[in-house]
Amino acid sequence: MPAQRVVVIGGGITGALCAWELQRAGHAVTLLEARHIGAGSSSRTAAGIRQQFSTPETVLGMRYSVDLYRRFPELVGGERSPLVQNGYLFLLEGDPAWEAAAGRVQVQRAVGLAEVELLRPQETVERFPWVDGERISGATWCPTDGFLRPEIVYNDALEAARRDGAAIHQGAEVDAARHQGGRIQAVQARGQWFEGDLFIDATNAWSPRLGRLLRATDLPIAPLKRYLWFLERGEAMDPATLQAMPLVITPPGAYCRPENAGSLMAGFAHPAEPEPDFDYDDQDRVEPAFFHRAGAEGKAVEAWLALAAYLPAVGEFAGITATTCGYYGTTPDHNPFLGFDPVVPNLLRLVGFSGHGAMFGPFSAAVALALVEAGHDLPEIRVLGRSASLAPFRLDRPLSGHGERMVI
Ligand SMILES: Cc1cc2nc3c(=O)[nH]c(=O)nc-3n(C[C@H](O)[C@H](O)[C@H](O)COP(=O)(O)OP(=O)(O)OC[C@H]3O[C@@H](n4cnc5c(N)ncnc54)[C@H](O)[C@@H]3O)c2cc1C
Structure with a gap:
């Protein structure tokens, strides 16, 4: 043509x-x-x-x-790489989750993702000592995954x-x-x-x-609001360890990844009503329950606790400093x-x-x-x-x- x-x-x-x-x-x-x-x-x-x-x-x-x-x-x-290949770690809980993950790893390897691994709890903790090995039945790990700038x-x-x-x-x-x-x-x-x-x-x-x-x-396509929060590093994790963390997904779906050596970005999906008529400013509109200063009952603390249940060092972080948000276009x-x-x-x-x-x-x-x-x-x-x-x-x-x- x-x-x-x-x-x-x-x-x-x-x-x-x-x-x-x-x-x-x-x-x-x-x-x-x-x-x-x-x-x-x-x-x-x-x-x-x-x-x-x-x-x-x-x-x-x-x-x-x-x-x-x-x-x-x-x-x-250009001069700059947008890719930070810190990997993706999916934590698994219970035998059914482990078995489903084993099936996915087979599918992934069959199309050439040779580097994806299925880890037992002990192997997970040996590589990622900040994970609570008692809570999990294992993990899947792909070192070439990561996040973008x-x-x-x-x-x-x-x-x-x-x-x-x-x-x-x-x-x-x-x-x-x-x-x-x-x-x-x-x-x-x-x-x-x-x-x-x-x-x-x-x-x-x-x-x-x-x-x-x-x-x-x-x-x-449903425009659905999604939030991110930023947690300030605590003494339980040193800056280099934080900066090298992969993107971690916990079994309930709370996830986190380093923003830099002092800050961890966290997210957690929640039920949301579609907002088909959202305006540009609505992208940054934070509902009170989702604001990081909403207190112990707020959604930010809920996400933090969901992470801390699997990543105890994150539970020791100094606090939540910011909230951002935007829309998924969900099918x-x-x-x-x-x-x-x-x-x-x-x-x-x-x-x-x-x-x-x-x-x-x-x-x-x-x-x-x-x-x-x-x-x-x-x-x-x-x-x-x-x-x-x-x-x-x-x-x-x-x-x-x-x-x-x-x-x-
Ligand atoms: C909190 C959150 C976390 C996310 N996490 C991830 C993740 O971990 N990994 C991932 O891959 N994705 C993630 N996503 C989803 C991802 O960000 C989006 O799918 C992606 O940015 C969509 O890019 P896009 O270019 O298609 O759309 P957009 O970036 O939304 O761009 C669409 C553009 O169209 C313009 N536009 C609209 N109407 C018109 C018009 N009439 N005329 C001209 N221009 C118009 C808008 O101004 C806008 O700039 C996340 C999203 C959110 C909100």
């Missing part, structure tokens, strides 16, 4: 990596971002990146993402795209569209029309609204939608990342490039010398709830 004029809507990790990938492949990219680059969830994320998923497609996709993020400075021509991803990818000739517009909210024969011909932002052959929806939690504006398929099966819109054939949707959009970024961009060049959906793409089926990510897949099981 000849070079396409591609208009990317949304300037978070997904939009930035797509713009960079498509522009360097020879397409002419225009990116339109309503506020500033990173104004959405991409600047409010824990940015964990793991290959320990439950389906072959996602494990393979995330292996591709880790590989690209590892080579990111060399590929984008998201601002490096979207800023450096877009700088590279701009150098290659992409046009990046900030303060450019798409608020109207012109159609011809069922296809989008142009979108409008700040009074100016931008024509394209292809349009990419990279607005994630905003996607249902943009979809209505573009007369596209109504995708079931019923926790897999994203990566594909052409069934109603608007020149609209590619890359949305609904639930808690996984930062890690999906490079894989989403690889899918975008393959589909843009094909001009239609594909059953699979090749990454790292293997085929990754795109069936779990199609827009018209059955949303039976049998999707990704490794959800945080």
Whole structure:
């Protein structure tokens, strides 16, 4: 297919990596971002990146993402690496959890994640002495997982795209569209029309609204509030140990990872009502129960106690110093939608990342490039010398709830 004029809507990790990938492949990219680059969830994320998923497609996709993020400075021509490979440690409690984890490790190894390990309690404590070995039946450990510095991803990818000739517009909210024969011909932002052959929806939690504006398929994406808290280091853990900690997931789902040598970032999912009409300012609105000074009954202390039950040294930390928050764009099966819109054939949707959009970024961009060049959906793409089926990510897949099981 000849070079396409591609208009990317949304300037978070997904939009930035797509713009960079498509522009360097020879397409002419225009990116339109309503506020500033990173104004959405991409600047409010824990940015964990793991290959320990439950389906072959996602494990393979995330292996591709880790590989690209590892080579990111060399590929984008930047100085900084966004990838901190401290590993991911899933703690397990009870025999059923151990058996399920053993099954997942088999799936993960079968698609090339050779370095993932299933550890007994004693092995876990030998490697990670800050874990309470009495509480767990074991752990899974992958040393090449870790977390990202998201601002490096979207800023450096877009700088590279701009150098290659992409046009990046900030303060450019798409608020109207012109159609011809069922296809989008142009979108409008700040009074100016931008024509394209292809349009990419990279607005994630905003996607249902943009979809209505573009007369596209109504995708079931629920904007759900998620919080992060920052705990100040205590005497029970030295700075070097804190800084080297992996991202740890405890059995109830409370998780943490180092922000730096003095601070631990923590999160804990909670039941939340979808907020389909959220505004930009709502992203930072902290409900009183979730504020870190809410006291012993508050959600921050609940998360801290859930961590401390498995990581006693964290229970000795000095206190909780800050709260941040943002939205997940959650789908019923926790897999994203990566594909052409069934109603608007020149609209590619890359949305609904639930808690996984930062890690999906490079894989989403690889899918975008393959589909843009094909001009239609594909059953699979090749990454790292293997085929990754795109069936779990199609827009018209059955949303039976049998999707990704490794959800945080
Ligand atoms: C607390 C929290 C923890 C998380 N932890 C993780 C994690 O550990 N690992 C992980 O991989 N993911 C995690 N996520 C999810 C991840 O952050 C998101 O999935 C990811 O950032 C989505 O990136 P995006 O570029 O698709 O969307 P966003 O970063 O939200 O960007 C969408 C952009 O679209 C713009 N936009 C919207 N409407 C329009 C319009 N009409 N015109 C132009 N622009 C528009 C917005 O301004 C926004 O900048 C977490 C999220 C939260 C909130």
